[in-house]
Amino acid sequence: xxxxxxxxxxxxxxxxxxxxxxxxxxxxxxxxxxxxxxxxxxxxxxxxxxxxxxxxxxxxxxxxxxxxxxxxxxxxxxxxxxxxxxxxxxxxxxxxxxxxxxxxxxxxxxxxxxxxxxxxxxxxxxxxxxxxxxxxxxxxxxxxxxxxxxxxxxxxxxxxxxxxxxxxxxxxxxxxxxxxxxxxxxxxxxxxxxxxxxxxxxxxxxxxxxxxxxxxxxxxxxxxxxxxxxxxxxxxxxxxxxxxxxxxxxxxxxxxxxxxxxxxxxxxxxxxxxxxxxxxxxxxxxxxxxxxxxxxxxxxxxxxxxxxxxxxxxxxxxxxxxxxxxxxxxxxxxxxxxxxxxxxxxxxxxxxxxxxxxxxxxxxxxxxxxxxxxxxxxxxxxxxxxxxxxxxxxxxxxxxxxxxxxxxxxxxxxxxxxxxxxxxxxxxxxxxxxxxxxxxxxxxxxxxxxxxxxxxxxxxxxxxxxxxxxxxxxxxxxxxxxxxxxxxxxxxxxxxxxxxxxxxxxxxxxxxxxxxxxxxxxxxxxxxxxxxxxxxxxxxxxxxxxxxxxxxxx
RNA sequence: CGGGGCGUAGCGCAGUCCGGUAGCGCACACGGUUCGGGACCGUGGGGUCGAAGGUUCAAAUCCUUUCGCCCCGACCA
Numbered sequence: 001x002x003x004x005x006x007x008x009x010x011x012x013x014x015x016x017x018x019x020x021x022x023x024x025x026x027x028x029x030x031x032x033x034x035x036x037x038x039x040x041x042x043x044x045x046x047x048x049x050x051x052x053x054x055x056x057x058x059x060x061x062x063x064x065x066x067x068x069x070x071x072x073x074x075x076x077x078x079x080x081x082x083x084x085x086x087x088x089x090x091x092x093x094x095x096x097x098x099x100x101x102x103x104x105x106x107x108x109x110x111x112x113x114x115x116x117x118x119x120x121x122x123x124x125x126x127x128x129x130x131x132x133x134x135x136x137x138x139x140x141x142x143x144x145x146x147x148x149x150x151x152x153x154x155x156x157x158x159x160x161x162x163x164x165x166x167x168x169x170x171x172x173x174x175x176x177x178x179x180x181x182x183x184x185x186x187x188x189x190x191x192x193x194x195x196x197x198x199x200x201x202x203x204x205x206x207x208x209x210x211x212x213x214x215x216x217x218x219x220x221x222x223x224x225x226x227x228x229x230x231x232x233x234x235x236x237x238x239x240x241x242x243x244x245x246x247x248x249x250x251x252x253x254x255x256x257x258x259x260x261x262x263x264x265x266x267x268x269x270x271x272x273x274x275x276x277x278x279x280x281x282x283x284x285x286x287x288x289x290x291x292x293x294x295x296x297x298x299x300x301x302x303x304x305x306x307x308x309x310x311x312x313x314x315x316x317x318x319x320x321x322x323x324x325x326x327x328x329x330x331x332x333x334x335x336x337x338x339x340x341x342x343x344x345x346x347x348x349x350x351x352x353x354x355x356x357x358x359x360x361x362x363x364x365x366x367x368x369x370x371x372x373x374x375x376x377x378x379x380x381x382x383x384x385x386x387x388x389x390x391x392x393x394x395x396x397x398x399x400x401x402x403x404x405x406x407x408x409x410x411x412x413x414x415x416x417x418x419x420x421x422x423x424x425x426x427x428x429x430x431x432x433x434x435x436x437x438x439x440x441x442x443x444x445x446x447x448x449x450x451x452x453x454x455x456x457x458x459x460x461x462x463x464x465x466x467x468x469x470x471x472x473x474x475x476x477x478x479x480x481x482x483x484x485x486x487x488x489x490x491x492x493x494x495x496x497x498x499x500x501x502x503x504x505x506x507x508x509x510x511x512x513x514x515x516x517x518x519x520x521x522x523x524x525x526x527x528x529x530x531x532x533x534x535x536x537x538x539x540x541x542x543x544x545x546x547x548x549x550x551x552x553x554x
Numbered sequence: 555c556g557g558g559g560c561g562u563a564g565c566g567c568a569g570u571c572c573g574g575u576a577g578c579g580c581a582c583a584c585g586g587u588u589c590g591g592g593a594c595c596g597u598g599g600g601g602u603c604g605a606a607g608g609u610u611c612a613a614a615u616c617c618u619u620u621c622g623c624c625c626c627g628a629c630c631a
Binding site: 009010011012013014015016017018019034036037085088089091092093108109111140142143144146151199218452470471473502503504505506507508509510512513521523524525 | 560580581589591625628630
């Protein structure tokens with residue numbers, strides 16, 4: 001491909017509204033342009049990258065007997081109504097009506113449609129297993145699109161679905177997908193890990209996420225180097241640091257105007273670990289007091305597992321229910337349901353006295369209050385692994401893929417049933433598995449760049465090699481460049497040649513920005529000795545090779 | 555949806571407080587000189603100042619409304 005014939009609008013300066021590195025570099029290097037919030041267009045270079053990634057996805061999906069199909073993105077509402085998601089999902093679904101007034105929506109994902117197809121076509125246990133996949137556009141009216149192509153309202157997703165007759169068979173397809181995903185991300189040159197995740201509203205039991213470490217990520221995972229425990233902090237468990245039990249006599253202390261843990265701990269010259277943080281929430285069954293240690297944050301999702309739906313109490317509610325403002329509430333002196341973090345079972349603490357401007361020192365669990373004990377704190381770095389006791393790390397990550405065991409949630413709702421060996425009618429057992437190609441591209445840039453631009457992993461670079469003939473007015477240079485271009489193309493390589501009549505500096509800058517892994521620089525002086533330079537974009541190493549042999553070095 | 559910021563030429567910005575001929579750099583076009591890390595000189599084209607309404611002799615600037623984009627948070631099937 002000739003640079004002069006390709007649309008590569010590079011930018012010297014990044015548009016002001018780009019923040020994430022991958023976003024800035026993709027704009028500057030001419031890979032993408034933004035149409036509106038969360039809507040991006042892929043320009044020739046960007047689309048080549050996506051297609052390279054898609055090719056890898058297809059190879060690895062085919063290798064586990066996945067079959068590529070293509071489903072509509074415009075869906076009739078009825079199918080989503082049958083699984084209950086039409087109502088369960090609120091503003092995030094794009095909805096519309098067709099000309100006859102029929103409710104429709106744009107697909108956020110394709111469990112419903114895939115299952116609908118299976119319900120029509122799979123009748124016997126003999127028809128399974130099946131793994132169907134597509135690389136298809138999804139639409140979600142995101143509350144907050146952000147970070148360039150990392151979180152958009154319209155995006156491509158490789159989504160596959162497995163249909164099986166037993167949990168064991170599902171396990172096998174799940175495992176095959178996990179292995180395929182490892183291969184895919186490895187081939188794409190990413191640093192990544194597989195972690196336990198919260199299935200959320202996908203339903204079903206087990207799920208894992210594939211995470212690429214990057215400061216640009218939106219998720220955090222807790223990791224144990226020793227035993228390999230790794231989980232999204234949304235569900236990670238941890239053992240907090242132990243603290244020495246103080247031998248306090250129980251007493252009320254006057255703490256005027258000291259409301260937060262920070263204020264009271266400063267006032268009493270105690271570290272926050274010696275406090276109980278009391279949080280009043282309103283559940284569907286009335287108010288509940290949640291307790292965590294002063295240095296911890298309440299884990300909403302874990303609390304939900306214990307008490308179901310809940311929301312924080314408003315200030316007025318706190319006063320109505322406990323008779324005192326939020327800064328001075330505690331677990332004693334009332335009959336509220338109490339759910340406390342397990343670590344509070346041991347030790348003596350300071351907590352609110354349920355009396356204005358007073359706290360109590362020397363509170364002990366069981367002696368002074370009764371509670372239901374659960375792990376309801378958010379795991380933090382330097383907490384300890386619940387499995388092996390080693391110190392945990394917490395890392396910021398980009399979610400690049402996920403796998404879910406769906407079970408029969410969708411097949412039951414949509415009557416995707418089959419007859420087993422005994423003529424019994426049973427729901428198909430399903431799994432669903434997603435990967436975002438654009439996120440792979442963005443994560444690759446986040447993990448591989450320098451001050452000059454992108455450094456693509458070879459496997460997903462838009463081209464394998466870029467030839468830079470420095471002086472386009474020199475016929476010897478041009479001839480050498482064209483010869484090399486033909487030779488490399490003949491080898492089956494994707495070659496970009498910067499044939500523009502630009503100064504050398506411009507070509508160097510653009511080449512580094514665009515990030516093709518190898519550059520072959522053809523300069524007049526070297527060429528007089530029959531030499532060209534081969535430059536590694538990542539290491540910046542340059543080796544000189546005879547023109548005649550250059551093709552063997554690529 | 556809550557909090558914050560920003561909309562002036564393709565991009566980056568100044569001008570807005572304190573109303574008075576719309577500017578700078580880059581990019582673009584033409585001419586010349588240059589030519590291995592985003593060249594230099596000269597000339598030139600390009601803007602309903604996000605939009606609507608209002609105040610005023612006069613609005614990029616003041617007031618009201620509205621739209622868009624970004625960031626933090628909530629949310630994230």
